[in-house]
Amino acid sequence: MDLANYDHSFSFKNKISRLFWNVVYIFFFRPFASRLFKKWRIFVLKCFGAKICWSSHIYASVKIWAPWNLQLGKNSTLGPKVDCYNQGFINIGNNTVISQKTYLCASSHDYTKNNFPLILKPIFIGSEVWIAADVFIGPGVKIEDNVVVAARSVVVKSVERNLIIGGNPAKQILFKDNKIQID
Numbered sequence: 689m690d691l692a693n694y695d696h697s698f699s700f701k702n703k704i705s706r707l708f709w710n711v712v713y714i715f716f717f718r719p720f721a722s723r724l725f726k727k728w729r730i731f732v733l734k735c736f737g738a739k740i741c742w743s744s745h746i747y748a749s750v751k752i753w754a755p756w757n758l759q760l761g762k763n764s765t766l767g768p769k770v771d772c773y774n775q776g777f778i779n780i781g782n783n784t785v786i787s788q789k790t791y792l793c794a795s796s797h798d799y800t801k802n803n804f805p806l807i808l809k810p811i812f813i814g815s816e817v818w819i820a821a822d823v824f825i826g827p828g829v830k831i832e833d834n835v836v837v838a839a840r841s842v843v844v845k846s847v848e849r850n851l852i853i854g855g856n857p858a859k860q861i862l863f864k865d866n867k868i869q870i871d
Contacts, residue, residue: 747770753773
């Protein structure tokens, strides 16, 4: 099975798991907003199959569709109000910050078919990456290591390492004579 692009319908077990997750999220994840409960939130997510390092930080206001489809590396952060719409898998490397109100979308629909089937397309975000505030990262995007994504950007194509990108759609940002130039 090609994990990068496949039709999917969710099983009854998946639907029950998501229902149970949503109840736990409302009563045991979200109410514990203090930094004192950082490890508690990681524990709750690990109980639902998330692969998260204990040194990571996930704010209580983060929305996670399916914890079992999330992997988060060492010292990485999901900031306030990040929406992790991970019907497909999302993998985030080490020392990476996903800033507030960012939307990570790991699925879409095949508009060329009459039944508009769901297509799961994983998102991979490398290490030492900073995704600034209110960014949209689309299905199937791979962002390599040491990338900065400017605030309010829309990322719909994969990004090579060591770049600064921004805009809608996101493009490389260059600096020449202390002035910003969009490539």
